[in-house]
Amino acid sequence: GAVVSQHPSRVICKSGTSVKIECRSLDFQATTMFWYRQFPKQSLMLMATSNEGSKATYEQGVEKDKFLINHASLTLSTLTVTSAHPEDSSFYICSAWGLAGETQYFGPGTRLLVL
Amino acid sequence: AQSVTQLGSHVSVSEGALVLLRCNYSSSVPPYLFWYVQYPNQGLQLLLKYTSAATLVKGINGFEAEFKKSETSFHLTKPSAHMSDAAEYFCAVTGGSSGDKLTFGTGTRLAVRP
Numbered sequence: 001g002a003v004v005s006q007h008p009s010r011v012i013c014k015s016g017t018s019v020k021i022e023c024r025s026l027d028f029q030a031t032t033m034f035w036y037r038q039f040p041k042q043s044l045m046l047m048a049t050s051n052e053g054s055k056a057t058y059e060q061g062v063e064k065d066k067f068l069i070n071h072a073s074l075t076l077s078t079l080t081v082t083s084a085h086p087e088d089s090s091f092y093i094c095s096a097w098g099l100a101g102e103t104q105y106f107g108p109g110t111r112l113l114v115l
Numbered sequence: 116a117q118s119v120t121q122l123g124s125h126v127s128v129s130e131g132a133l134v135l136l137r138c139n140y141s142s143s144v145p146p147y148l149f150w151y152v153q154y155p156n157q158g159l160q161l162l163l164k165y166t167s168a169a170t171l172v173k174g175i176n177g178f179e180a181e182f183k184k185s186e187t188s189f190h191l192t193k194p195s196a197h198m199s200d201a202a203e204y205f206c207a208v209t210g211g212s213s214g215d216k217l218t219f220g221t222g223t224r225l226a227v228r229p
Contacts, residue, residue: 004158006158034216034217041224042221042222043205043219043220043221043222044159044205044219046216046217046218049216091156093158093159095159095217102147102164102166103149103161103164104149104161104209104217105161106151106158106159106160107158108157108158109156109157109158111156
């Protein structure tokens with residue numbers, strides 16, 4: 001199946017700094033990617049839909065100025081957590097639909113810890 | 116709009132026993148349904164999917180699920196549990212169109228006793 005990668009897998013940062021997470025589709029082009037957030041022992045919460053060449057679509061309650069999304073190419077979307085605070089600590093997962101459009105493939109996730 | 120409900124946040128079975136994880140869906144359009152598995156500190160791996168073809172869907176690792184429209188269900192089963200099946204399982208639904216966002220259930224943690 002299609003492969004989606006994320007980098008970094010883990011990141012620890014100080015409160016107030018910004019952190020960038022990359023999501024790449026390795027063997028296919030993805031015009032649309034999704035960013036999810038998962039708190040411990042909870043389900044995935046969709047944060048935003050990342051569209052190549054246009055602005056991301058954010059879910060209700062997600063601050064677009066805090067979670068900046070850039071989908072600059074057909075294989076790369078980035079999520080930047082700006083001015084991170086401890087409450088932003090979470091597991092962030094990206095995904096993309098495969099070529100046939102019937103299966104959504106997920107990255108391995110990025111664990112963010114804000115001190 | 117679509118939604119899924121997973122009954123039972125925790126399920127525990129003995130090794131070799133039947134695994135049954137329940138998922139009921141709600142959708143205003145013909146749905147696509149998915150089961151994903153998540154191991155600790157990892158992303159989601161697709162187990163199987165229903166996309167309006169055969170109602171009995173076979174997936175990886177011996178899992179299968181049956182789409183029952185009359186019951187709005189898509190329960191996941193495996194005849195004989197292995198220790199390696201212990202993980203978190205998520206049912207998800209989308210509206211059947213390419214590019215639609217997935218809506219996830221709250222997940223079921225499966226424990227397998229020796």
